[in-house]
Amino acid sequence: MTITTVGKKVWRFIQELTDETAYERYVEHARKHDAAAEVMDRREFERCRMDQREADPKNGFRCC
C-alpha cells in the first residue's frame, strides 16, 4: 500500500467515525429498490438530521 492509499483509508475512517457518510448512506438506502427515488439534497438532509437530534437529546449523548 502506498502512502496515498493509506491516507485515503484513514480519511475515510475519519469520515465514517464522524458520521459524515450519513448522507451517502441515506441516498443509497433510498435508491436501493428504486433507482429514481426522490431524495433530499445534502443541505436539506443535514438540517433534517440536526432537527432529529434536537428532538431527542439522548441521541448522541456522551457520558463522563
Added chain:
Amino acid sequence: MSTTHATAPPEDRARKPLTPKSIAIWVLVAVIGAIGWSVLALAQGEEISAAWMVAAALGSYAIAYRFYSKFIAWRVLKVDRNRATPAELNDNGVDFHPTDRRVLLGHHFAAISGAGPLVGPVLAAQMGYLPGTIWIVAGVIFAGAVQDMVVLFFSTRRGGRSLGQMAREEIGPVGGAAALVGVFAIMIILLAVLALVVVNALAGSPWGTFSIGMTIPIALFMGFYLRVIRPGRVAEVSVVGIVLLLLALVGGKYIADSSLADTFTLSKEALVIWIVVYSFIASVLPVWMLLAPRDYLSTFMKFGTIGLLFVGVLVASPALKMDGVTDFAGAGTGPVFAGSLFPFVFITIACGAVSGFHALISSGTTPKMLQKETQIRMIGYGSMLMESSVAIMAMIAACVLDPGLFFGMNSAPGVIGTTVQSASEAINNMGYVITPEALTAAAKSVEEASLLSRTGGAPTFALGVSEIFSAVTGDGLKAFWYHFAIMFEALFILTALDAGTRVGRFMLQDSLGNIYKPLKKVSWWPGLIVTSAITTALWGYFLWTGVKDPLGGINQLFPLFGISNQLLAAIALTVCTTLLIKSGRLKFAWVTGLPTLWLAVVTLTASWQKVFSTDVKVGFFELRSQAQAAIDAGKPFPPAKTIGETETAVTNATVQGTLSAVFALLVIIVIIDATRVCVKALRNPEAVVSHEDPYVESKFVAPAQLFATKEEKAELEAAGLGSGGGRISEDREGQPA
C-alpha cells in the same frame, strides 16, 4: 431457505483447543503482567518506572479479554452469529444501520469516555498508586466491562431498548421509576462536579480562560460552516477547528503576558456565573450552533491526546514518585477526600473501573449499529478496557509528580493555608517534604500564578502530562503542554454540560408533561426555557456550594458523585442479573450478580458512613450538628470564618446528607424489587414472559474481532465482501460458496 457456509459454525471454532504456539504466547503475556504487578507491589521505598504499571494493566486486560470475555460471550450469553441484529433488521440508513466494527469501536469509545476517568484516579492517588490501580484493573475486568457488554447484549436482543425501558419491563414500574429518578439525580450531581473541575482549573488562569473561551467562536464558525457553507462536511471542518484550537492555545500565552491578562483572570465566583449562563444559553440554542461542532472537536482532541499520552509514557517511561500505599489509606485522614480505603477508593474511582453511565450508551445507541452479535465482545468489553487504560494513564500522570506538590495542589485552603510558606509547612506535617521555593517554581514552570489548592484533578493531571511530554519534547514546551491538557479536559467537560443539561431538561419535560401537557412538546419554547432553567439551576446550586462552602468543594461533592455513579452501575448490573435469571441462566448469574453485590456493599457502606459517621470529616449530619452547635454558641465553625459561612455549611451538609440517604434508598428499592422478580421467576419458570425479539436468521457477514480470522476472511471472500463485512447479496444466496 438455506445458506451454505464454507466454514464450520462458530461454536465449534470457539471450543477449538489451544495450539502450542498460542499457549506459549499467553503464558508470556501472563508472565509480563505478573512481573508488572510484582514490581508495583514489592517496590519498597524506591522509585519504579511507570512502564511496570502499564505492563501490569495491559497484561491483565489481554488475559481478561482473551479468556473471560470469551467465556461470557459464548458460554453465558451464547451470542449467536446466525441471528440478525436490530441494525440488520431495521436498517433505515439513519439511526439503525450496520456499522463497520472498527468505526463502531471508535464511536462507542468516544461516547463512553470523558473526563471521569481522568479525575477519579488523580484523587485516589492520595492513598498511593497501588489501591487505585488494583481497583481500576480488577474493577474493569469483573464489573465495568462485564456491565457494558451484558447490557449491550440484552439491549441488542431487544431492538436497542434503553436501560430504563428494560428496567421497567423486566423489574416493574417501581424499580423502573426508581431507576429513572436515580438517573436524573445522578445527572445533576455529575454536571455540578464536572463544572467544578473546570472552575478550579481556570480560576486565576488567564491563559486557560482565554483558550477555553476561544472554543466558543471556533465552534460557532464550525457550526455555521456545516450548516450553510458546506453542509455535513464534518471531517474537513474538524481539521480546521483543531488548527484554530491550537492557535488559541498559543494565543493564550500572549494574552497572559499582555495587558489583557486581567480581563481573563477570573475568580471562582465569576467563573461559576459564566459557566452557568453559558450552559443555559448553549442548551437552548439549536444543536448545530454549538453542541454538534464542539462534539467533533472534543472527539478529535480525545483520540489525539490519549494517543500522545500512551506514546509519551512508553517513550519517557517516567518514574512514579508517589508511594505504593500512603498512610492515608488506612487512617482515612487524607486531605483530598475523607474516609478510609474501603469503601472510598471504590467510590472515588468510578469511571475507569465501572461506570453506570455507560449502560445508557450500551443500551440505546450502540445496539442499533451493531453488525453481528459476536461483536459485542469487542465493542462492549473492548471499549471499556480502553477507557480503563485511560484511567491508568491518569493515575500515572498524578504519581509522576512529587508527592509534596501533589498534596499542595489537591488540599483545600482550609488545610494548607493560602501561601507557599503555610502550604510547605502543612505538607511537611503530613510527612512529605516540599520547600516553598519548589512550590513557586512548579507554578512558574507552567506559567500559572499559583498551583496551591487547585483541586478537582484537572490541574494535577495536566501537570503530570506536561511533565511526561516535556521529557520527550524538552522543558521549553512545558507550559504549553500543561495548558494543552487543561484545554483537552475543559473542552469535553463544557460539551458534557451542554449535552447533560439537554438530557436533564428532556427528562423533566417528559415527567412534568404528565402534569401539564404542553411541556411534553419538545419544541414549545416557554417549556423549553423553563425546564432548561430548572436543570441548570439545580446543578448550578451544587456548583455554587462547591465553590462557596468553606468545607465543601471537591472534597464533599466528589464522593457524592462517586456514590451516585456506582449506584447507577448497581442498577444496571441488577437489571442484567435479573435478565440472566429470567432467561434461564441461573448458574451463570454470578457473572453480573457478584459485581452487583460488591457495588451494593460499597455504595451502601459509603452512604451509611456519609449519613451516620461521627467523624465530622466524613459524616454530613455530624458536620451539620457540630456546625449548628457552633452557631448556637455564637461562634463560626472552622474552617468557616463567619457565622454566615457556617450557616451555609449547615444547609449544604443537610442537602448532601439527605441526597446520600436518598441514593442509598433508591438502590435498595431496585435491588429488593429485582430480587422479588427473580424469586418469582425461579419458582414459576413457565410464567416468565420473554421480552426478547423473535429469532430472525442473519444475512450479514462480518468478522467478530478487530482482525478477521482465516475462516472469516474466507467467508468474506466467498460472499464477495470487503474487510468491513456486509449483507450477502441476494443472487449469491443459496449457492454453494
